[in-house]
Amino acid sequence: MSSRPHGLPSAENFRIEKTETGDLKDNEVLLKPWYISVDPYMRGRMNDSKSYAASWEVGKPIKGGIVAKVIESKSNSLIPGDVVIGNLPWATYCIEKAEHLRKVDVRKVSPGHYLGVLGMPGCTAYFGIMEICKPLKGDTVVISGAAGAVGIVAGQIAKIQDARVIGIAGSDEKCRLLKEQFGFDEALNYKTSKSLRKDLANLCPEGVDCYFDNVGGEITEAVAANLDFHARIALCGQISQYNNSKPYIGYSILPHLLTRSVMLQGFIVSNYSDRFGEAFMHLTEWFNDGRLKYRETIIEGFEKLPEAFLGLFRGINSGKMLVKIE
Numbered sequence: 001m002s003s004r005p006h007g008l009p010s011a012e013n014f015r016i017e018k019t020e021t022g023d024l025k026d027n028e029v030l031l032k033p034w035y036i037s038v039d040p041y042m043r044g045r046m047n048d049s050k051s052y053a054a055s056w057e058v059g060k061p062i063k064g065g066i067v068a069k070v071i072e073s074k075s076n077s078l079i080p081g082d083v084v085i086g087n088l089p090w091a092t093y094c095i096e097k098a099e100h101l102r103k104v105d106v107r108k109v110s111p112g113h114y115l116g117v118l119g120m121p122g123c124t125a126y127f128g129i130m131e132i133c134k135p136l137k138g139d140t141v142v143i144s145g146a147a148g149a150v151g152i153v154a155g156q157i158a159k160i161q162d163a164r165v166i167g168i169a170g171s172d173e174k175c176r177l178l179k180e181q182f183g184f185d186e187a188l189n190y191k192t193s194k195s196l197r198k199d200l201a202n203l204c205p206e207g208v209d210c211y212f213d214n215v216g217g218e219i220t221e222a223v224a225a226n227l228d229f230h231a232r233i234a235l236c237g238q239i240s241q242y243n244n245s246k247p248y249i250g251y252s253i254l255p256h257l258l259t260r261s262v263m264l265q266g267f268i269v270s271n272y273s274d275r276f277g278e279a280f281m282h283l284t285e286w287f288n289d290g291r292l293k294y295r296e297t298i299i300e301g302f303e304k305l306p307e308a309f310l311g312l313f314r315g316i317n318s319g320k321m322l323v324k325i326e
């Protein structure tokens with residue numbers, strides 16, 4: 001990262017530099033990153049403010065979730081040709097301790113899926129739905145940011161629980177995908193809806209039982225006005241607010257939460273790190289038996305990383321946004 005953004009980041013906040021990887025030491029491997037994840041949470045890392053994880057430093061490489069190939073090894077546990085996942089620098093080659101990496105099997109699973117449906121976004125969807133929303137059979141579940149990496153999985157997990165699922169997304173094409181490919185019962189385009197609040201009221205005459213919030217802002221206000229008594233909200237993300245330079249002052253949803261006895265819980269997926277094994281087991285089972293489908297938007301080329309990241313804020317992705325490097 002070359003500088004901190006104010007408001008919406010731009011390509012000028014990033015810089016590509018050439019450096020040496022250094023020599024390989026015992027228990028280390030030389031890696032060639034293959035699929036690099038770009039994620040909305042990274043916007044928070046660009047700020048110099050206290051959060052649940054440290055900020056990125058100006059002038060230092062950006063780090064994130066990466067699937068990489070082992071090129072050389074001085075470790076007993078990994079050999080050249082192995083594919084691993086780790087928190088690695090955005091680089092064309094890098095050196096990492098083998099103990100910080102997890103080997104993944106890419107014979108039957110697309111490598112990028114370990115950064116999506118079978119990775120952090122999948123786990124986020126799993127815990128938000130299963131631990132916070134807890135939909136009952138027939139409940140109405142609304143998902144904002146529904147066509148993204150987390151939202152697509154959250155909606156399908158709610159369907160597996162026999163809920164009725166309504167997705168909110170930013171294009172007609174995304175809404176079509178949600179219904180035709182991912183089994184959502186209904187989908188609303190928040191960019192063309194004249195009144196999301198009324199459209200939701202029409203689709204949910206008995207109210208919304210669960211809301212998985214990826215976006216916040218006006219979309220969340222529209223959902224809040226339609227919540228049923230004892231609804232549950234999994235507060236997962238607030239992407240509509242990440243680039244604000246001033247605090248958002250909207251219509252307060254709190255009276256709805258009070259008068260309808262709503263439970264709202266914010267969460268960070270790492271709260272559940274001791275249960276990731278359980279999530280992977282269920283996600284893998286559902287993925288293998290075809291109940292959980294997935295989609296990736298893949299941009300090719302290391303130099304396209306900033307473009308892919310910035311594209312998240314324009315909604316150019318459906319499913320998980322990845323950058324592939326050959």
Ligand SMILES: NC(=O)c1ccc[n+]([C@@H]2O[C@H](COP(=O)([O-])OP(=O)(O)OC[C@H]3O[C@@H](n4cnc5c(N)ncnc54)[C@H](OP(=O)(O)O)[C@@H]3O)[C@@H](O)[C@H]2O)c1
Binds near residue numbers: 151171316318321
């Ligand atoms: N709590 C956690 O531990 C955790 C973990 C992972 C992710 N998250 C959060 O979950 C959310 C989704 O993450 P993701 O990785 O799945 O990203 P994503 O949904 O794959 O990508 C971001 C999407 O957000 C939508 N968006 C962008 N700006 C928006 C705006 N102003 N208003 C409404 N929608 C907007 C865009 O879709 P449209 O075309 O529909 O606008 C875009 O495609 C993010 O808020 C992220 O920070 C939280």
